Amino acid sequence: MDQVLDELRRGIMRQQSPFAAGVFSLQGDRLSLECNTVKSSSKPSRHGEINAIDQACRSIGKPNLSGYVLVSSAEPCPMCTATAANANVDAIVFGASRQTVAEAGYQTLQLGCVEMIRLTGQSISVIGGVQSDRCAQALLDNPHP
Numbered sequence: 614m615d616q617v618l619d620e621l622r623r624g625i626m627r628q629q630s631p632f633a634a635g636v637f638s639l640q641g642d643r644l645s646l647e648c649n650t651v652k653s654s655s656k657p658s659r660h661g662e663i664n665a666i667d668q669a670c671r672s673i674g675k676p677n678l679s680g681y682v683l684v685s686s687a688e689p690c691p692m693c694t695a696t697a698a699n700a701n702v703d704a705i706v707f708g709a710s711r712q713t714v715a716e717a718g719y720q721t722l723q724l725g726c727v728e729m730i731r732l733t734g735q736s737i738s739v740i741g742g743v744q745s746d747r748c749a750q751a752l753l754d755n756p757h758p
């Protein structure tokens with residue numbers, strides 16, 4: 614999560630929204646580390662998690678991340694959770710909750726990551742609240758304009 618928070622700060626310095634994510638092996642080796650690029654790309658789908666999943670798949674040359682974990686600074690939205698499930702990640706780890714994302718003024722679809730994974734029927738572990746104070750602070754310090 615430390616690396617993800619560093620990437621979030623790099624994104625803020627590039628005038629991006631305060632979200633970042635990475636894909637790591639179960640041993641902790643990094644496959645990708647990306648920030649949200651919705652603003653610079655004008656594409657609503659360019660969440661940090663989508664960028665990290667895309668880059669991770671590109672780096673291994675296949676759209677399958679089984680054996681890998683998605684780590685995100687904030688609770689993945691349904692779009693990102695579905696993409697992680699499509700890529701067969703083993704687990705999703707996140708920091709700030711969707712309630713904090715909403716509190717900072719960013720749009721959130723009120724379907725939680727755990728509920729979304731349950732709907733997929735896949736057995737993907739979800740661990741929320743990791744370094745949640747630091748992740749929440751990064752959002753609240755950089756609210757939606």
Ligand SMILES: Nc1nc2[nH]cnc2c(=O)[nH]1
Nearest residue numbers: 632649660661687688689
């Ligand atoms: N988790 C997450 N929530 C968001 N809400 C708006 N953008 C993002 C993003 O990149 N990640």
